[in-house]
Amino acid sequence: MTFKKSLLALSLTCSSFYSVGAAFQLAEHSAAGLGRAFAGEAAIADDASVVARNPALMAQFDTMEFSVTGTYVMPDVSLTGIDAPGDIPASALDDNSIAPSAFIPAMYLVMPLNDKFALGFATFSNFGLATEFDDDYAAGSLAGETSVTTVNFNTSLSYKVNDQFVIGGGLNVIYADASLVRNAGQNPYDIPAQAEIANLAGDDIAYGWNMGLSYDFNENHRLGFSYRSEVKLELEGDYSNDHVLGGQVVPGTMDISLPAIMEFSGLHQVSEKTSIHYSALWTGWSSFDELAAYAEGVEGPAFEKEENFSDSMRYALGATYQLSSKVTLRTGIAYDESPADADHRSISIPDTNRVWLSGGVNYTFDNNSSIDFGVSIVQGETQTFTETDDFDQQWEFESTGDAYLVSVQYNHVF
Numbered sequence: 001m002t003f004k005k006s007l008l009a010l011s012l013t014c015s016s017f018y019s020v021g022a023a024f025q026l027a028e029h030s031a032a033g034l035g036r037a038f039a040g041e042a043a044i045a046d047d048a049s050v051v052a053r054n055p056a057l058m059a060q061f062d063t064m065e066f067s068v069t070g071t072y073v074m075p076d077v078s079l080t081g082i083d084a085p086g087d088i089p090a091s092a093l094d095d096n097s098i099a100p101s102a103f104i105p106a107m108y109l110v111m112p113l114n115d116k117f118a119l120g121f122a123t124f125s126n127f128g129l130a131t132e133f134d135d136d137y138a139a140g141s142l143a144g145e146t147s148v149t150t151v152n153f154n155t156s157l158s159y160k161v162n163d164q165f166v167i168g169g170g171l172n173v174i175y176a177d178a179s180l181v182r183n184a185g186q187n188p189y190d191i192p193a194q195a196e197i198a199n200l201a202g203d204d205i206a207y208g209w210n211m212g213l214s215y216d217f218n219e220n221h222r223l224g225f226s227y228r229s230e231v232k233l234e235l236e237g238d239y240s241n242d243h244v245l246g247g248q249v250v251p252g253t254m255d256i257s258l259p260a261i262m263e264f265s266g267l268h269q270v271s272e273k274t275s276i277h278y279s280a281l282w283t284g285w286s287s288f289d290e291l292a293a294y295a296e297g298v299e300g301p302a303f304e305k306e307e308n309f310s311d312s313m314r315y316a317l318g319a320t321y322q323l324s325s326k327v328t329l330r331t332g333i334a335y336d337e338s339p340a341d342a343d344h345r346s347i348s349i350p351d352t353n354r355v356w357l358s359g360g361v362n363y364t365f366d367n368n369s370s371i372d373f374g375v376s377i378v379q380g381e382t383q384t385f386t387e388t389d390d391f392d393q394q395w396e397f398e399s400t401g402d403a404y405l406v407s408v409q410y411n412h413v414f
Contacts (some may be wrong), residue, residue, distance in 0.1 A: 024129035031409035034374030035360015037332030039318030040277025042265035043224035054212035055156035055168030140185025202237025285339035
C-alpha cells in the first residue's frame with residue numbers, strides 16, 4: 001500500500017469502526033446530532049458539524065466556529081447456531097461478540113467570509129465496519145475478519161442567495177482502507193480450519209462531491225436538503241491464499257462503491273423554548289451489489305460474494321428544549337431500514353432494521369465555548385437466516401445486534 005498511514009494521525013486515529021447504521025454506514029458526526037437521533041440534521045445549525053450534513057447551513061454563522069467530537073461505540077452483536085452441515089454441532093457457530101468497540105472522532109471548522117459566503121472544512125467518516133471471528137471458527141469461509149475504514153476530508157462553500165435561500169457545495173477526498181480474511185473452517189476436503197482461503201488488504205484515495213440547500217420561511221421555520229455523491233473505490237494491495245498460492249503474496253484489487261446519500265429535514269420553533277425537527281434520509285445501497293477481489297495469477301475472482309443490497313431509508317423525529325440560558329436538552333427517535341434482503345443476509349456484514357432512542361444535553365460555558373453530550377441505544381431486530389459457503393455447505397444462524405453510543409463534543413466560537 002502506497003498511502004502513508006501517518007496522514008490518518010492528522011484526522012481520525014481509530015483502528016476500526018463498527019457501523020450501527022444501515023449496512024456499514026456511519027451517522028456519528030456530532031454529539032449534538034446523536035442526542036436527537038440525528039433528526040433535523042440538514043436543517044439545524046447549532047455547531048460547525050453542519051459541514052458534514054448540509055454545507056448551506058454555514059450561512060447561519062456570523063463568526064468562525066470550531067467543533068471537535070468523539071463518539072464511543074459499544075456494539076453487542078452475537079450469533080447463535082441453529083443448524084450446521086454434517087455432524088458439526090450447531091453450538092460451534094455460537095459467538096457472543098463479533099464486533100469490537102470503537103472510538104470515532106471528527107473535526108469541523110466554519111469560517112464566514114462576508115455576508116454572502118462561508119467556507120468550511122471537515123474531517124469525519126461516513127462509512128466503516130469491523131467484524132472479527134476466531135481463525136478456527138466453524139463457518140470460517142463466511143466470516144474471518146472484515147474491515148472497512150474510510151476518512152472523508154471535506155471542503156465546502158456556501159452562498160446566501162437572499163435572506164431566505166442558501167445553497168452550498170463541497171469537494172471530498174476519501175481515503176479508504178479495507179481488509180478481508182477468510183479461513184477454511186470446517187469443510188469436506190480436510191483443509192485445516194485455520195488455513196486462509198483469502199487474505200486481501202488494500203487502500204485507495206477517491207473523490208466525491210456534496211451539495212445542500214436551506215430555506216427559511218421565517219426565523220422559526222426552516223427546511224433543508226442535502227446530497228452526497230456515490231464514490232467508487234478501487235482498492236489496491238496484497239492478496240494471499242494458503243490453499244492455492246501456498247501463502248505466496250501477489251498484487252490484488254477489490255472495488256467497493258460507497259453509496260450516495262440524500263437527506264430532507266425540517267426545523268420548527270414551536271414555542272420560545274421548544275423546537276421539533278425531523279429527517280428522512282435515503283441511501284443508495286443498490287450500488288453495492290457484490291464484493292469481488294482479483295489477484296495476479298488467479299483466474300477469475302479470487303474472492304466473490306453477492307450482496308444484492310437495496311436502497312434504504314432512515315426516519316428520525318426529535319425535540320430540543322431550552323431549559324435555561326446555559327442548558328439545552330435534546331431527545332430523538334429514529335427507525336433505520338436495513339438494505340440487506342432476506343436471501344443475502346451475511347454474518348460478515350451483520351445488518352437488520354434498527355430503532356434509535358437518544359438523549360443529549362448542551363452546556364454553554366460563556367459566549368465562546370460550549371460542550372455537548374449525547375447518548376443513544378440502538379436496538380436491532382432478531383433474525384434467522386441461512387448462508388451458503390464456498391464449499392456449498394449451508395449454515396443457519398440466529399443473530400441479534402444492539403449498540404450503545406456515547407459522544408462528547410466541544411465547540412468554540414472565535
